[in-house]
Amino acid sequence: MDTLSHLAHGFAVAFTPTNLLWCLVGTTLGTAIGVLPGLGPALTIALLLPITYQVAPEASFILFAGIYYGAMYGGSTTSILLNTPGESATIVTALEGNRMARSGRGGAALATSAIGSFVAGTLGTLGVAFLAPTVVKYALKFGPAEYFSLMVLAFITVSAVLGSSSVRGLTSLFAGFVVGM
Structure with a gap:
């Protein structure tokens, strides 16, 4: 139950207008960076690290998470349409996604990638939130x-x-x- 109260508090902080704006900025920037092969979320976050001195810590984390998730989706766009993965995580997307795009189903491939990215990101984040306390207990016993x-x-x-x-x-x-x- 403690995890749910922490999640509720996190949602209350994340859904403030300022943090939602930083999320939009991060996701848009991450998607643009993910489309460009060779540039990735790590480089973008490293270049934007000085922003953390002027922005609230919560907004910085939200910005960086938005950059990461946006880059993961943006990399799938070039994988599907150009058969050139923008990120190393989207190499497998290039295999089937580009084949779908060549057969005239590029829109379906992009939609599937967007929905899959959202669902997987949401489930992964929730999984980490619920399993982290258990993992920490075992990690501290090492x-x-x-x-x-x-x-x-x-x-x-x-x-x-x-x-x-x-x-x-x-x-x-x-x-x-x-x-x-």
């Missing part, structure tokens, strides 16, 4: 033994999927291990 087990799992996983060059795979593995420590 000690040295669990971290060691994760490292061993990483070694086993990488060694299982090494390809033809085991030296390159193990070098990448140890470099990641050093960076992680």
Whole structure:
């Protein structure tokens, strides 16, 4: 029940006119950036990070979330119409979406992408909101033994999927291990 009260408070903050305006700005900007291959939400957010000094923290987070979600949808537009993914997350969209667009069903492909993006984003956000407290409880119990087990799992996983060059795979593995420590 505590999660629902937090969600209600979050909706009350998010649905103020100022925050809705920042959401509109972020989503519009994110959609425009998502259409451009090579530019992504991470770069856009990094460039707009100085805005956070002048804007309320809630509005900044809403702006950045709008940029991210808009970029994910904008990337699907170029994937469907041009067979050029604007984002790495929209590579799979290019496979079927472009085929639909070539057969004259581009509007249906774009509508399906928009509706799917909205539904998936909404369900994912709600899932994170409800599952985060449980995940945090387990994450705080992690000690040295669990971290060691994760490292061993990483070694086993990488060694299982090494390809033809085991030296390159193990070098990448140890470099990641050093960076992680």
